[in-house]
Amino acid sequence: MKMKCSQVLMECLLEQGVDTVFGYPGGTILNIYDEFELHGYKDKIRHILTAHEQGASHAADGYARSTGKVGVCFATSGPGATNLTTGIATAYYDSSPVVFITCNVSENLIGKDSFQEVDITGISMPITKWQCLVRDPDQLADVIREAFAIARSGRPGPVLIDIVKNVTAAEVDFEPLPLSEHASHGRLGAMLRRASHDLKTPEPDHDDIDKLLDMIEKAKKPLVLVGGGVIRSRGAVPEFRKFFERLNAPVTSTIMGGGACPGNHPLFTGMIGMHGSHASNLAATQCDLLIAIGCRFSDRVALSPKHFAEKAKIVHIDIDRAEIDKNVKTDHHIIGDARRVLELLNEKLPAHDYPEWKEWVFSHKELDLPSVPGKLSPHEVLETITRLTQGDAIIATDVGQHQMWAAQYYHFSRPGQLITSGGFGTMGFGLGAAMGAKVGNPDKVVVHCTGDGSFRMNCNEMATEEHYNIPVITVIFNNQTLGMVRQWQNLIYGKRFSQTDLDRGPDFVKLADAYGIEGTRVSTQPEFEAALARAIESGRPYLIECAIDKDAMVHPMVPGGAKTDDFLLD
Amino acid sequence: MNTMKEVSRHTLSVLVENAAGVLSQVSRLFSRKGYNIESLAVGTTDDPEVSRITIEVLADEGSTEQIMNQLRKLFPVYSVQELLPDRSIRRELVLYKVKAEEPDIRNEIIQIANIFRASIIDVSLKSLTLALIGDETKADAMQKLLESFGILELVRTGMVALERGAYTIGDETKEKTEFNLGKNVM
Numbered sequence: 169m170k171m172k173c174s175q176v177l178m179e180c181l182l183e184q185g186v187d188t189v190f191g192y193p194g195g196t197i198l199n200i201y202d203e204f205e206l207h208g209y210k211d212k213i214r215h216i217l218t219a220h221e222q223g224a225s226h227a228a229d230g231y232a233r234s235t236g237k238v239g240v241c242f243a244t245s246g247p248g249a250t251n252l253t254t255g256i257a258t259a260y261y262d263s264s265p266v267v268f269i270t271c272n273v274s275e276n277l278i279g280k281d282s283f284q285e286v287d288i289t290g291i292s293m294p295i296t297k298w299q300c301l302v303r304d305p306d307q308l309a310d311v312i313r314e315a316f317a318i319a320r321s322g323r324p325g326p327v328l329i330d331i332v333k334n335v336t337a338a339e340v341d342f343e344p345l346p347l348s349e350h351a352s353h354g355r356l357g358a359m360l361r362r363a364s365h366d367l368k369t370p371e372p373d374h375d376d377i378d379k380l381l382d383m384i385e386k387a388k389k390p391l392v393l394v395g396g397g398v399i400r401s402r403g404a405v406p407e408f409r410k411f412f413e414r415l416n417a418p419v420t421s422t423i424m425g426g427g428a429c430p431g432n433h434p435l436f437t438g439m440i441g442m443h444g445s446h447a448s449n450l451a452a453t454q455c456d457l458l459i460a461i462g463c464r465f466s467d468r469v470a471l472s473p474k475h476f477a478e479k480a481k482i483v484h485i486d487i488d489r490a491e492i493d494k495n496v497k498t499d500h501h502i503i504g505d506a507r508r509v510l511e512l513l514n515e516k517l518p519a520h521d522y523p524e525w526k527e528w529v530f531s532h533k534e535l536d537l538p539s540v541p542g543k544l545s546p547h548e549v550l551e552t553i554t555r556l557t558q559g560d561a562i563i564a565t566d567v568g569q570h571q572m573w574a575a576q577y578y579h580f581s582r583p584g585q586l587i588t589s590g591g592f593g594t595m596g597f598g599l600g601a602a603m604g605a606k607v608g609n610p611d612k613v614v615v616h617c618t619g620d621g622s623f624r625m626n627c628n629e630m631a632t633e634e635h636y637n638i639p640v641i642t643v644i645f646n647n648q649t650l651g652m653v654r655q656w657q658n659l660i661y662g663k664r665f666s667q668t669d670l671d672r673g674p675d676f677v678k679l680a681d682a683y684g685i686e687g688t689r690v691s692t693q694p695e696f697e698a699a700l701a702r703a704i705e706s707g708r709p710y711l712i713e714c715a716i717d718k719d720a721m722v723h724p725m726v727p728g729g730a731k732t733d734d735f736l737l738d
Numbered sequence: 739m740n741t742m743k744e745v746s747r748h749t750l751s752v753l754v755e756n757a758a759g760v761l762s763q764v765s766r767l768f769s770r771k772g773y774n775i776e777s778l779a780v781g782t783t784d785d786p787e788v789s790r791i792t793i794e795v796l797a798d799e800g801s802t803e804q805i806m807n808q809l810r811k812l813f814p815v816y817s818v819q820e821l822l823p824d825r826s827i828r829r830e831l832v833l834y835k836v837k838a839e840e841p842d843i844r845n846e847i848i849q850i851a852n853i854f855r856a857s858i859i860d861v862s863l864k865s866l867t868l869a870l871i872g873d874e875t876k877a878d879a880m881q882k883l884l885e886s887f888g889i890l891e892l893v894r895t896g897m898v899a900l901e902r903g904a905y906t907i908g909d910e911t912k913e914k915t916e917f918n919l920g921k922n923v924m
């Protein structure tokens with residue numbers, strides 16, 4: 169079938185089952201945008217025009233994280249492309265599968281510093297799984313197929329495809345290709361054939377599995393640490409639950425592992441690391457076997473890599489070989505897809521119990537959370553959200569104290585329920601990501617927990633949620649400060665609050681109103697509860713501004729570089 | 739992490755897709771780790787779609803291992819192997835342009851070239867250009883001798899290397915299957 173490459177791109181998206189694209193047009197990508205009208209692709213693919221390319225990038229990411237599908241994002245050349253970079257990096261650090269499609273100037277203008285020409289494939293090299301500049305019209309279909317295959321395979325991640333403008337106008341012969349053949353076709357097929365003799369995901373090594381089962385038999389104080397890998401691996405969560413319940417040992421989680429183990433499960437010790445619970449961090453120092461699944465021992469988890477789980481044999485299960493021994497030296501590893509590794513373990517693992525060990529671990533309680541009458545405490549906000557959404561909402565966060573409070577106090581029970589920038593810590597991620605999650609999950613309540621600092625960064629996307637009626641509920645924890653930074657200044661920098669006061673506008677409720685969104689300001693728990701009920705009821709985007717004490721802290725806190733039992737703040 | 743911090747020379751052989759941008763992707767990983775590439779040689783292989791990059795770098799064991807791990811994750815990278823000194827052969831081509839204005843000096847230089855089995859590839863009234871194939875010990879020794887005559891210019895191709903015997907970089911290992919998982923398509 170002869171058609172222009174702009175249409176080929178649309179056909180390739182349909183081949184992948186893409187129904188939503190987040191993006192922003194411009195000169196070089198005009199041919200592609202024209203297809204929505206010219207050949208009516210707008211009826212098959214919903215395009216959401218955001219206020220800013222960064223918002224589009226986070227929305228595609230949030231869509232991917234909350235649905236398990238590949239997110240798609242369009243942008244034009246030059247500033248359009250560079251506006252994506254924070255979003256690309258955010259997706260990369262949390263292994264989120266997103267295909268970014270940008271266009272570049274035409275072939276005859278490439279390399280001449282032409283208007284809005286930028287080497288976006290070069291710029292995105294360190295923050296994508298793969299990137300490709302398409303200069304040959306005949307390659308386009310295969311490159312798009314490869315992009316999706318790469319984004320979702322193995323350890324998922326973002327891919328960037330940059331297409332020169334004249335290619336989008338060129339006519340080629342397009343032949344549909346069944347999904348199952350995409351990876352063995354074209355350039356990727358040739359690459360993979362050269363790289364290996366087997367295109368299938370290799371089976372985890374059965375001897376490695378047996379060795380872990382052996383180690384489990386010898387352990388007296390095992391601890392399970394779950395990370396985002398279990399969230400990303402399709403079907404892994406039920407296997408994971410079977411595994412830790414049969415092992416009957418304490419389970420802790422990184423922020424990215426939130427939802428792998430239900431937050432209210434009796435074996436769950438809470439989050440680990442800098443703002444991890446006492447039980448989790450103390451269990452890590454005392455355990456004799458640490459089974460880490462799909463995590464990467466980041467510096468926010470293994471605060472001091474040398475001393476992390478010092479007394480334990482560390483076993484690392486991961487799909488990415490390059491993660492093994494990268495941050496923490498391990499005693500054993502199993503390479504494989506988390507679901508498959510857990511399946512194999514479950515086939516042979518007998519039921520265990522560690523009553524004394526568990527009693528010790530769970531004897532470490534958190535500080536009593538203060539509730540001051542007439543004031544609103546962070547935990548009350550989250551407890552109220554939990555109650556009114558029956559723990560079923562998708563929570564998208566920005567970055568700061570509010571993010572940690574959300575991770576600590578909302579009980580997540582399924583993958584894709586906590587949407588947060590764990591690896592890159594991107595302030596401004598939340599609203600776009602929440603919109604993406606809501607578009608992908610129209611029947612779920614989506615709550616966007618944000619800070620006054622973070623919200624100010626990308627609040628322009630209120631225009632998008634209003635226009636498309638994407639009913640995200642934004643809850644601003646307004647402490648009038650860059651709270652997380654202030655916390656460090658409070659504890660480590662002698663209370664010198666350099667440049668962290670946000671004692672300034674805007675009036676968020678008025679701002680929401682200007683965007684056509686209803687908003688309320690609350691300062692007590694009952695007010696918040698009423699506002700949230702109204703927001704859920706309204707079925708429209710909604711903004712609730714919560715007055716939070718400026719010096720409210722995230723408890724507990726272990727500073728970076730310290731041993732995990734070295735609490736700076738209980 | 740428990741890495742040996744002793745810095746030594748490591749020779750890595752990398753098979754990559756013969757395409758634009760791949761070389762910069764590979765070299766980027768070294769600069770990110772703060773390592774200066776001592777020597778780098780690229781060329782196509784028996785398969786015109788595949789290039790082989792030989793990289794020499796001064797690094798400690800742990801970091802070399804990590805760079806190799808990261809390299810293997812790149813889609814256009816097909817294989818990565820460290821070529822250990824005692825199990826591989828390494829050669830580079832060095833061209834020396836030496837000042838040679840008087841006949842007896844010219845003769846002396848030719849004698850040195852003969853001892854090193856270097857060839858004379860260009861002669862002018864004022865200079866001689868020699869080509870030497872060898873490893874860095876041989877190249878450095880020759881350079882020392884020629885310095886007394888005055889080296890006008892010197893250029894090295896960068897080291898190329900292969901494993902001794904019939905083994906090839908494509909031979910299956912468990913390591914390799916493990917890596918396929920990180921990037922392969924299910």
Ligand SMILES: Cc1ncc(C[n+]2csc(CCOP(=O)(O)OP(=O)(O)O)c2C)c(N)n1
Nearest residue numbers: 568569570593595619620621622650651652
């Ligand atoms: C884009 C970006 N810039 C700066 C930072 C550093 N940073 C981390 S948390 C934080 C404060 C966030 O303030 P706010 O959104 O009000 O959240 P709070 O901590 O007060 O809940 C800052 C500035 C960041 N993570 N991301």
Ligand SMILES: [Mg+2]
Nearest residue numbers: 619620649651
């Ligand atoms: Mg704040």
